[in-house]
Amino acid sequence: MLSLELIRKDPGFVKAAMLSKGEDDCIDTILELDSRRREAVTEGDELRAKRNEVSRHIGQARSSGESPSEEILEEMRKVGDKINDLEETVRQLDAEINGFLMGLPNIPRGSALQGNGEEDNRVTRSWGIPRDFEFTPLAHWDIGENLRIIDFQRGVKLSGSRFYTLSGYGARLERAIISWMLELHGRAGYTELALPIIVRREIMEGSGNLPKFADNLYHDEEDDLWLVPTAEVPITNLHRDEILDYNSLPIYYVAHTPCFRREQAAAGRDTRGIKRVHQFNKVEMYKFVAPEESDSELEMLLSDAESVCKSLDLPYRIIEICTGDMSFPSAKSYDIEVWASGCAEWLEVSSCSNCTDFQARRSNIRYRPEEQTRPDFVHTLNGSGLALPRVMIAILENNQQQDGSITVPEVLRPYTGFDTIPGHI
RNA sequence: GGAGAGGUGGCAGAGCGGACGAAUGCGCCGGUCUCGAAAACCGGUAUACGGUCAAACGUAUCGAGGGUUCGAAUCCCUCCCUCUCCGCCA
Numbered sequence: 001m002l003s004l005e006l007i008r009k010d011p012g013f014v015k016a017a018m019l020s021k022g023e024d025d026c027i028d029t030i031l032e033l034d035s036r037r038r039e040a041v042t043e044g045d046e047l048r049a050k051r052n053e054v055s056r057h058i059g060q061a062r063s064s065g066e067s068p069s070e071e072i073l074e075e076m077r078k079v080g081d082k083i084n085d086l087e088e089t090v091r092q093l094d095a096e097i098n099g100f101l102m103g104l105p106n107i108p109r110g111s112a113l114q115g116n117g118e119e120d121n122r123v124t125r126s127w128g129i130p131r132d133f134e135f136t137p138l139a140h141w142d143i144g145e146n147l148r149i150i151d152f153q154r155g156v157k158l159s160g161s162r163f164y165t166l167s168g169y170g171a172r173l174e175r176a177i178i179s180w181m182l183e184l185h186g187r188a189g190y191t192e193l194a195l196p197i198i199v200r201r202e203i204m205e206g207s208g209n210l211p212k213f214a215d216n217l218y219h220d221e222e223d224d225l226w227l228v229p230t231a232e233v234p235i236t237n238l239h240r241d242e243i244l245d246y247n248s249l250p251i252y253y254v255a256h257t258p259c260f261r262r263e264q265a266a267a268g269r270d271t272r273g274i275k276r277v278h279q280f281n282k283v284e285m286y287k288f289v290a291p292e293e294s295d296s297e298l299e300m301l302l303s304d305a306e307s308v309c310k311s312l313d314l315p316y317r318i319i320e321i322c323t324g325d326m327s328f329p330s331a332k333s334y335d336i337e338v339w340a341s342g343c344a345e346w347l348e349v350s351s352c353s354n355c356t357d358f359q360a361r362r363s364n365i366r367y368r369p370e371e372q373t374r375p376d377f378v379h380t381l382n383g384s385g386l387a388l389p390r391v392m393i394a395i396l397e398n399n400q401q402q403d404g405s406i407t408v409p410e411v412l413r414p415y416t417g418f419d420t421i422p423g424h425i
Numbered sequence: 426g427g428a429g430a431g432g433u434g435g436c437a438g439a440g441c442g443g444a445c446g447a448a449u450g451c452g453c454c455g456g457u458c459u460c461g462a463a464a465a466c467c468g469g470u471a472u473a474c475g476g477u478c479a480a481a482c483g484u485a486u487c488g489a490g491g492g493u494u495c496g497a498a499u500c501c502c503u504c505c506c507u508c509u510c511c512g513c514c515a
Binding site for chain 2 (some may be wrong): 046048051055056062063076375
């Protein structure tokens with residue numbers, strides 16, 4: 001959520017920022033509603049001040065035996081009605097203003113790449129060299145079926161299209177990767193969390209997923225509970241309505257959760273394999289930091305995500321996301337894409353974002369810059385570390401051998417308990 | 426799911442229609458005393474909005490929302506949450 005104060009103070013700047021994110025401009029409407037709201041609030045406050053005073057006098061008079069005149073009581077009744085009317089007006093205006101504010105994306109960082117859409121994103125650097133194959137590498141959907149480690153049909157049988165089942169070595173490999181990632185980030189200073197993955201409506205609002213992106217979410221109508229599309233959602237709200245101690249920042253968290261996405265908008269895209277599915281596992285890193293640290297913390301977060309790719313020996317490139325392609329809550333983002341030899345594609349395995357104070361405002365997460373000072377909103381950052389299906393794809397496709405077997409990356413072996421997934425069943 | 430109890434400031438805990446943003450204690454901050462510390466004593470110690478150069482000041486907030494009343498932390502209704510007991514169940 002954007003600060004109303006900022007919109008009042010510098011509407012031109014906010015308008016330009018919204019435009020760079022491809023957003024329609026409703027700033028003038030907000031300002032208009034806001035000034036009406038403030039008028040009503042002021043009038044209400046004045047009437048209440050009057051009522052408080054008169055009531056005080058009535059109380060004092062009563063205690064010395066006098067009884068108040070019916071005229072005054074009648075007048076105060078009217079004042080009370082007027083106050084109620086004004087309160088209702090303020091409530092309505094609040095709801096309207098809030099509706100607009102909740103629909104506005106975050107303002108990009110000054111250092112963010114300018115651009116209109118995906119085509120303007122920039123590859124900033126890359127690491128590793130895609131392996132040279134002496135045979136034609138298979139895509140993971142073929143590997144998965146050949147080795148009986150990914151079962152597409154039975155996933156569909158259970159839950160419909162875009163669901164799959166891992167079995168045997170496949171399930172064990174994924175579990176091993178998750179454990180290893182959590183340990184890796186744990187050693188880097190991230191505190192591990194195990195979280196609820198169905199959450200209340202306002203939790204989704206706090207992270208920025210609602211009200212705008214309801215289409216992408218699974219929803220339990222009976223209790224108005226929502227399945228999380230990423231651990232970012234519950235972690236953001238972990239410190240909701242809190243004032244964090246001035247010396248407690250930065251706070252680093254890491255969590256593994258299943259993620260649920262309806263992918264309505266992507267109907268028909270990437271229907272093969274496990275690249276784009278409705279339910280997947282992800283390890284997510286998250287930071288709560290002081291505002292002046294968030295730029296450098298983003299670089300560190302990115303480097304923590306990169307370290308996962310490096311350890312797994314997966315060739316990757318870093319994409320700087322331009323303003324027009326940036327996600328709703330983000331002020332600056334990098335994606336990490338790993339190379340998958342079989343489907344011959346760069347796969348997005350991580351997105352690292354600085355959300356500045358956008359989620360902190362929505363979730364009311366503050367800190368004290370110093371002892372005895374006024375609280376201010378924290379900055380939040382999130383980054384996948386990493387998304388499991390695509391890491392699985394890259395490992396299977398890049399590490400496949402001529403005989404059909406898969407070599408397990410060195411670092412995972414203590415976690416898998418096996419070095420190779422055999423090529424023949 | 427049933428029955429009962431309860432939700433008040435950083436914490437504990439009083440207040441149950443007017444003088445209550447809220448006693449008291451603890452904690453925390455500042456001071457006096459001390460070579461220093463402890464103890465003791467004195468003072469301060471919420472958040473949001475409006476206001477202002479800054480203040481003063483005004484308004485709101487005692488789980489949330491509604492109601493009664495000139496006036497609600499206090500009375501009434503609805504909802505949420507916590508605890509205890511019973512039932513059911515990984």
